[in-house]
Amino acid sequence: MDTYNDILKAVLDYCRPKISSTAFDCWIKDIKITSFENNTFTIYLISPMKKKIVSEKYDDFLKKAFEEAIGFDVELTYECPNEESIFYKNDFERDKEKAKNVNEAIVNSDNLPADQFTFDTFIEGPSNRFAYRASMAVADNPGGSVKAENTFSNYNPLFIYGKSGLGKTHLLNAICCDIHKKYPALKIISTRSEDFTNEFIDALGKKRVDEFRDKFRNVDVLLIDDIQFIAGKEQTEEEFFHTFNSLIENGKQIVLTSDRPPKEIKSLTERLCSRFENGLLADVKTPEYETRCAIIKRKADLLNFEVSDNVVEFIADKIKTNIRQLEGATKKLFAMSNLSGTAPSIALAQRVIKDVTTDTQPLPITVQKIVEEIGRCEGISSEDLYSKKRKANIVHARRIAIYIMREITNSTYEVIGDTFGFNYSTVLFHYNELIKEMEADSKLKRRIEDMIDNIKSEDY
Numbered sequence: 001m002d003t004y005n006d007i008l009k010a011v012l013d014y015c016r017p018k019i020s021s022t023a024f025d026c027w028i029k030d031i032k033i034t035s036f037e038n039n040t041f042t043i044y045l046i047s048p049m050k051k052k053i054v055s056e057k058y059d060d061f062l063k064k065a066f067e068e069a070i071g072f073d074v075e076l077t078y079e080c081p082n083e084e085s086i087f088y089k090n091d092f093e094r095d096k097e098k099a100k101n102v103n104e105a106i107v108n109s110d111n112l113p114a115d116q117f118t119f120d121t122f123i124e125g126p127s128n129r130f131a132y133r134a135s136m137a138v139a140d141n142p143g144g145s146v147k148a149e150n151t152f153s154n155y156n157p158l159f160i161y162g163k164s165g166l167g168k169t170h171l172l173n174a175i176c177c178d179i180h181k182k183y184p185a186l187k188i189i190s191t192r193s194e195d196f197t198n199e200f201i202d203a204l205g206k207k208r209v210d211e212f213r214d215k216f217r218n219v220d221v222l223l224i225d226d227i228q229f230i231a232g233k234e235q236t237e238e239e240f241f242h243t244f245n246s247l248i249e250n251g252k253q254i255v256l257t258s259d260r261p262p263k264e265i266k267s268l269t270e271r272l273c274s275r276f277e278n279g280l281l282a283d284v285k286t287p288e289y290e291t292r293c294a295i296i297k298r299k300a301d302l303l304n305f306e307v308s309d310n311v312v313e314f315i316a317d318k319i320k321t322n323i324r325q326l327e328g329a330t331k332k333l334f335a336m337s338n339l340s341g342t343a344p345s346i347a348l349a350q351r352v353i354k355d356v357t358t359d360t361q362p363l364p365i366t367v368q369k370i371v372e373e374i375g376r377c378e379g380i381s382s383e384d385l386y387s388k389k390r391k392a393n394i395v396h397a398r399r400i401a402i403y404i405m406r407e408i409t410n411s412t413y414e415v416i417g418d419t420f421g422f423n424y425s426t427v428l429f430h431y432n433e434l435i436k437e438m439e440a441d442s443k444l445k446r447r448i449e450d451m452i453d454n455i456k457s458e459d460y
Contacts, residue, residue, distance in 0.1 A: 004033040006338070010069035011062070018061075027054050028062075036339065040075040041066060051080040060383070071331025117173035123298055125291030128167060131160050131282035135171045135255075139178035142186065142221050142253035155280045157244075157254035161261050162284030164454075165322035168257040171284075172223050175255055179221055186220040193229040194379045197236045201379075204235070213239075217246045220253065227256040227276075229377050232267035232447035241272055254279075259454065267446040287323060292316040295323055299330040307333070307344050314346050318353050329353050367405065367419055373455050374401050377447070386420065399430040404452060406431055 008031070015028050031054070032044040043062070045051045054062070055078045066074050119139075124132045138158050158175075160168050176190045196216075203212035216222065222243075230236055247254055261283070262268060262276040287295065293316045300307045307330070315333075319325045332352045337344045371382050378397040385398055398420060405416050413427040420427075438445040 004036075007066070007069055007335070008033050011065040014065040014068050015061070027058060031062075034079065039073075040077055043076055043078050045078060045080045048080050051078045054078060060381075069331075070335035071328045071333075072335070117170050118177050119174045121298065121302070122167065122170055122174055123287075123291055123295045125288055125294070127285040127287045127291060128171075131162075131168075131171060131284045134158055134280055134282045135160070135175050136178075138253060138255060139175045139182070142179050142183065143251045156248065157256055157276065157279035159256050159258065159262065159276050159279055159281050160284060161258045161281065163286070163321070164259055165324035166284045166286065167323050168284055169225055170323075172225055172255060172257050176221075176223055179253075183220075187218070188221040188223070189216065189219050190223040190225075192225045193227050194376055196224060196240070197230065197233060198379045200236055200239055213243070216243050219247070221255070222247055222252065223255040225257050226259070226376070228258045228260065228265045228268075228450070230268075231265050231450065232443050234443075237269055237272060241269070241275075244272070244275060248275075266450055267443050286321050289316055289320075292320070292323075292326055295326050296330050299327045300334070303331065303334045305330075305334045305337075305344075311344050311346055311349050314349050315353065367409075370404050370408065370455055371401055373451055374404065377451055388421065399434045400448060400451070402427055402430045403434040404448070404455065408452065408455060 012028065016024055019028070027050060030046060030050075033041055034044045035042040043054070045054055055076075059076060062076055063074065066076070119132075119136060122128075122132060134155060135158065138155050141155075143156060160171055162168055172190065176188060179186060180188060200209075200212060203209045230240055244254065256276065258265065261281060262273040265273070293312050296307070296312045296315055300312075311333075315326065315329055319329055329349075329352050333344050333349055336348060336352060340348075342348060368382070371385050374380070374397055375382050375385060378393065378400070380394055380397045384394050385401060387394070389395075402416055402420070405419070406413070413424045413431070417423055417427045422430075434448075438448065
């Protein structure tokens with residue numbers, strides 16, 4: 001097996017549908033892998049111009065692509081011909097010309113669900129059967145009523161809930177794909193709650209709220225992932241409330257996912273909670289041993305990767321609560337087996353999963369986990385949280401991160417300061433300021449409590 005070429009193909013297959021064709025052809029298509037050492041891939045680009053653009057604008061995107069391809073996080077470095085090359089000017093001008101019409105905005109993967117996230121690739125078991133079949137029913141008849149026994153059940157909205165990593169997003173994307181296939185004329189929007197929030201904020205700032213409303217209230221199917229993150233954001237909640245009502249009143253289908261049922265989303269307004277509960281609530285539970293084995297085998301089959309039953313059973317026994325971790329461990333096993341040229345064994349599986357879980361303990365709470373959760377909730381990138389940017393929303397999110405790091409990890413103010421480049425007094429100031437804000441704002445306090453609950457969750 002030509003491992004680098006296989007990995008590169010998987011990376012390119014991931015990237016191609018998520019950016020414009022012009023951007024892909026201009027920046028990504030011609031990248032090469034030259035080496036892999038110390039968990040770092042070296043990427044070769046044909047010109048300094050390409051190196052600059054790709055390393056600055058597409059680094060995080062490519063890291064995600066490599067993660068999806070091989071199942072674990074990597075670092076990327078970039079190289080190109082000597083920057084003093086006589087070809088530099090010509091390459092620069094050529095690339096500049098090709099880039100004129102490039103749309104560099106990366107399309108949210110939830111808007112273009114990948115083919116692997118279908119009902120056919122979803123492993124049904126007792127833990128998810130109800131949610132699975134409810135999702136299929138909605139895809140068969142979006143916005144309609146489905147007869148069950150002697151009564152008509154209301155499947156609108158469909159509210160799928162369960163802890164992180166159990167397949168909720170897979171079901172959401174499967175519904176989207178199936179409806180698009182069966183009813184190509186229907187207008188569908190699939191997005192995440194933080195993207196909905198950010199788009200609404202942008203519309204407010206640019207005085208284009210009417211355009212925003214026209215977009216979201218004139219669809220046939222609206223699917224929103226992680227709706228719990230809308231809670232506590234008053235204007236966004238208000239806007240979504242009216243969007244929700246408009247769609248339901250017009251017989252349009254709504255599908256939502258959350259990490260908990262509506263009544264447990266602490267800062268969610270009562271009127272939204274009641275509307276969510278008025279539809280069909282479908283929970284996804286921790287998968288059973290047999291289901292976990294089936295998931296590993298299915299993932300291995302998709303990778304064209306042969307894994308013995310004893311290795312499958314070992315992984316299923318060690319990773320018990322998170323489907324995403326099961327699939328990630330299988331992909332990492334595949335990558336490590338091919339990179340090392342050794343057959344998958346229990347010994348190799350032990351190496352693969354040692355940083356995923358232990359026999360008795362969940363994943364440790366890391367700074368990165370805290371930053372990612374806050375970034376998701378606040379609609380801010382990890383890079384911005386670590387940066388020196390002073391925009392009000394970034395500063396406030398950074399303040400929340402400082403508070404939560406102190407509360408959860410018991411890190412000293414000095415250690416927290418080193419994380420964000422602050423001194424002791426600055427960290428202490430932000431910590432105390434947030435306490436004051438929480439004392440004055442009960443909704444903010446509940447929202448931060450929700451973040452802490454998510455971070456502490458075993459399956460996060």
